Amino acid sequence: MxxxxxxxxxxxxxxxxxxxxxxxxxxxxxxxxxxxxxxxxxxxxxxxxxxxxxxxxxxxxKIKFDAMASHDITFVGIIQTARASGMEKFPLPYILTNCHNSLCAVGGTINEDDHVFGLSAAKKYGGIYVPPHMAVIHQYMRETMAGCGKMILGSDSHTRYGALGTMAMGEGGGELVKQLLGDTYDITYxxxxxxxxxxxxxxxxxxxxxxxxxxxxxxxxxxxxxxxxxxxxxxxxxxxxxxxxxxxxxxxxxxxxxxxxxxxxxxxxxxxxxxxxxxxxxxxxxxxxxxxxxxxxxxxxIKPMIAMPMHPSNAFEIDELNANLEDIMYETEKSIKSRFSNSDIHFSLMDKIIKGKLHVQQGIIAGCAGGCYTNIMEAAHILENANCGNDVFTLDVYPSSQPLFMDLVKKGAISKLMASGAIVKTAFCGPCFGAGDTPANNAFSIRHTTRNFPNREGSKPGSGQFSAVALMDARSIAATAANGGILTAATAYADEYSVPEYDFDDSSYKIRVYQGFDNAKPHSELIYGPNIKDWPEQIALSDNILLKVCSKIMDSVTTTDELIPSGETSSYRSNPLGLAEFTLSRRDPDYVSKAKKIGLVEKERRDGKNIFAADVELKRIYTKLEEKFGTIDIASIEIGSVIYCVKPGDGSAREQAASCQRVLGGLANICEEYATKRYRSNVINWGMLPFQMKESPSFEVGDYIYIPHIRKALNGDMKSIKAYSIGDTIKEISLYITEMTAEEKKIVKAGCLINYNRNR
Incomplete structure (x- = not known):
């Protein structure tokens, strides 16, 4: 295959x-x-x-892009960072879409406040603003911006327009800020x-x-x-x-x-x-x-496939799953339960097997992956004269743009879907990241969306709520709906149907999309809602650092959804400190309190206060350091938090997975390897050290790691950086950092990208 x-x-x-x-x-x-x-x-x-x-x-x-795109849980932070760094206008087409916090359903006025801010920024700096419900970010870019030979940068990880001859990349906000400031995207070929x-x-x-x-x-x-x-x-x-x-x-x-x-x-x-x-x-x-x-x-x-929870790579042919149902469901359930220690969680996949058939509770076709014209037309064809029933199973369909929706109406596909019992909704990315159609507790959802990471659909294991998602194609989701919610491959309903040619009508875009590129209005005011906050000040890296281990996650992969949850937390993406309260909340709920405590100690150190008065443990750590290294000047050692993960950063490009650690006082990540380049870049752009280590970590949560002469180490080859783990005893450990550009080293030394740009 x-x-x-x-x-x-x-x-x-x-x-x-x-x-x-x-x-x-x-x-x-x-x-x-x-x-x-x-x-x-x-x-x-x-x-x-x-x-x-x-x-x-x-x-x-050193790459310069032709255009950029962000949505409404990233563009506020990016613009705030670029403003703080000295940006005066958008030097390239920058599209601001509103497809994530579109519903304005959580957090009072703050989602719509972000939208209003986005429009005011498009006017002031010369941007393109796409209002809520008009299009998901990537469909808009396919329809209006992507073209052969172009390169596009986006702050959403699914920025991919390769089928249109455009090389597109999804990165954290820091990389977009660099483009807004006339800088480059720097990578080894x-x-x-x-x-x-x-x-x-x-x-x-x-x-x-x-x-x-x-x-x-x-x-x-x-x-x-x-x-x-x-x-x-x-x-x-x-x-x-x-x-x-x-x-x-x-x-x-x-x-x-x-x-x-x-x-x-x-x-x-x-x-x-x-x-x-x-x-x-x-x-x-x-x-x-x-x-x-x-x-x-x-x-x-290739046969109809299903990606079982909790990763798109957990792949099976649907026929294979149905033929080995009990074995595969048992192993998947076992894997899910191994990740959670909360005894209040009740979740079972085995109870979805009824009389030898797998019954699912929900189907979703949505977003940049599922909401395309061809997918929805074929789903509507399968569901013509069929029905979803009036029991637990539900089907929701989200066309990915208004022009696409309009043509689906003209072609009769929407009527067919509605007649079958499906609910048709406007363009929205919510089901992809947990802000829409969260299934019931103990439910199993099949989705033609992009990811099925733990809790990405919106469940909250800390509150005893858990559901799970499998990824499937729209055709097999429609076949499952037509079969009463029993998992069914679309080949069971396949015929020689040919999708009618698509007719694009951009009248809704012409009327509603604000086209401001090359027409910046510098005297126009930015409109701030009360939740929109500036980034808190960060300080430059000291010569020596002392890191408190505030979380240690030994899962094979730690996703960005686990580092900073998606879903309702998106409402706080414009409020760095407010969002930081959710850091690791669904994976390590004790992390925030630990990180905040050590962050407060560092603030007191900088203010010249006696940091040992309220922290007897820290006094013990310094005593051990002085026993080994002699007298230590407290003023020369910056104190911060660190997390260890085996392989962090799979998934979203969201920079908040790193910035939330930083605003709580984070100074570094340590890992075996970084799951993605974009997460490592986020760590760097937010002034944290991207350490790696070859050995399994001997330190535990609560231990400290002392790294002397770190600025000097950054000037070297970084292949072996001496550090000292301090628990009951002091143990020497070896860290390393893979290749960094000269600019990246300067960013970390400055304390973050904003500081680096201000220093220039």
Whole structure:
């Protein structure tokens, strides 16, 4: 189904893939001598990165993007950071969408206050403002901004427009701030992995099925981690561009850096239909292109898939699940329960098996992955003359934009869905991150959305509430609905249905979207609601640091949803200290109080107060340090908190996963490896040290870690940084930091990105 190459490979004329081991065949086929270094320049990736790189070397890229996008739980913080850093106007098209806190249902006026702030910022600085319910962020960008040969940066992790010939990346707000200040996105030239497609998807198989199959094959082994996925091969032509978009957006869940696809006449027609045919250009690899790895997929072998809780990589064929139902459900339930110590939680998957069939309680088709035209049209076709029933099972459908919604109405799809008992709602990302359609306690939801991380659907294990989500394609969700909520693969309902051509009507955009780019009004006032707060002041890094371990998480992966929960906490994204109260709340509820306590100690130290008067334990730590190192000047040691996770940062680009630690007094993260580049960048941009260690941690929560001469260590190769774990005894431990740019080192030394920019 999905085959991963060992080693690299060469693609000839965009069609034939030859393993590097068989390199000698290339000359006989082409009559040309092959140079790997030259062939590496034959990828689409190389041409795009080269075109956007302003450094004097391709090895160390400094990228300037063509446009940027943020939504309403990130743009306030980004604009506040950029303002504090000296920004006067948006130097590139910056789209502010309102698709996350759209409902304005939690927290009083503060969600709509953020929207009003966004509009006022678009006017003042020259931005593009998309009002609530008009479009989810990525659908708007597909419809109006993405085009062949472009690069786009977004503050949402699913910023992916590769199927439209755009290399797009989702990063934390700090990286967007750099672009607003005229700075660059700095990375080492990434490896490029070909996704070589052949064959054609069978009826009933949708883009989410293909995506889950890929994620299941590459996530756990890190095959594409921080690399570019380049989609090539004859199989591309078997999918429409709208269908390709549904596969592409899910590449985020592989932990790749970005994606790009070959473009063709269907891409051109998509752009033409959206009034942007001039944004089309043919993107194909050169005659001979080298890839660092290959994911080979015969699309005709992909079957309807399900990603079981609690990760998109927990992948099974639906037929396989149904054939081994009790075994797979038992193991999944066991894995879920192993993550929670709360005895008040009652959750069972086994009780969903009734007479040998899996009964689910909810279906959702929504967002940038599920709410596309093709998905909803096919779901409506399956549900025509069927019904969802009047029992526990419910189905909600969210078209991803108003123009798309309008055409679904004209095509009769909305009537078919409504007649079946489905509820149709406006464009909204809520079901993707826990702010909409949270299932009942002990419920099992199937969703064509992007993620199924623990509690991302909105459950609260700390309050004894837990539900779980599996990811599926819209077609199989519709088939399940038509079968009364019994898990069913769409192939059971598949026929030769052909989706009618989409007709794009942007009249709603022309009327409601504020187009302010290149028309900044600097004298216009920003409008602040009472919840919108400035970032608290941070101080520069001291020569020596003392870290208190405030959380130690030994799970194989710690997601950004666990570091800072999604859902109702989104209302506080414009209030750094208010949001920080939720840090790790659903994974380690004691973390905040521990971090705040040590943060207060550091404040008292800076104020010259006696920090030992109220903290006898800290006095003991200093005594031990002086026994080993001699007299220590308290004024030379900055005190802060640290968390240890095995592999933190899988998932969202939200910078708050790091900034919340920082505003509570966090100075560092320690881990075995960072799950994503974007989380590590967030740690750095918020002035925290991105430590790693090879050994299993011997320290425990409550212990301290002393790291002398840290500023000097940052100036070195950082491969071995001496540190000292202080519990009952002092133990020397070895930390290290992987490559940082000169600018990143300066940011950490300054205490955060804002300080770095002010210093300039």
């Amino acid at each position: 999905v085959n991963l190459y060992e080693g690299g490979a060469y693609l000839l004329n965009g069609i034939k893939m030859i393993s590097e081991r068989d390199k000698t065949k290339i000359q006989s086929l082409t009559g040309k001598t092959v140079s790997k270094e030259k062939a590496k320049k034959g990828t689409i990736t190389y041409s795009l990165l080269q075109a956007h790189n302003i450094s004097d070397t391709i090895d160390k890229l 990434p490896e490029v992995v070909a996704v070589y497609l052949t064959g054609k998807p069978n009826p009933g198989v949708g883009p989410q099925d293909i995506a889950i199959a890929i994620i299941g094959a590459v996530f756990k082994n890190g095959y594409v981690k921080n690399k570019i996925m380049e989609f090539v091969g004859p199989g591309i032509a078997s999918m429409t561009t709208d269908y390709r978009n549904g596969v592409d957006v899910m590449t985020t869940e592989t932990t790749c850096l970005s994606s790009i696809w070959c473009t063709d006449n269907d891409t051109k027609q998509f752009l033409a239909k959206h009034g942007r045919v001039s944004d089309y250009q043919e993107l194909t690899p050169s005659e001979i292109a080298y890839y660092d790895g290959v994911i080979e997929i015969d699309l005709s072998t």
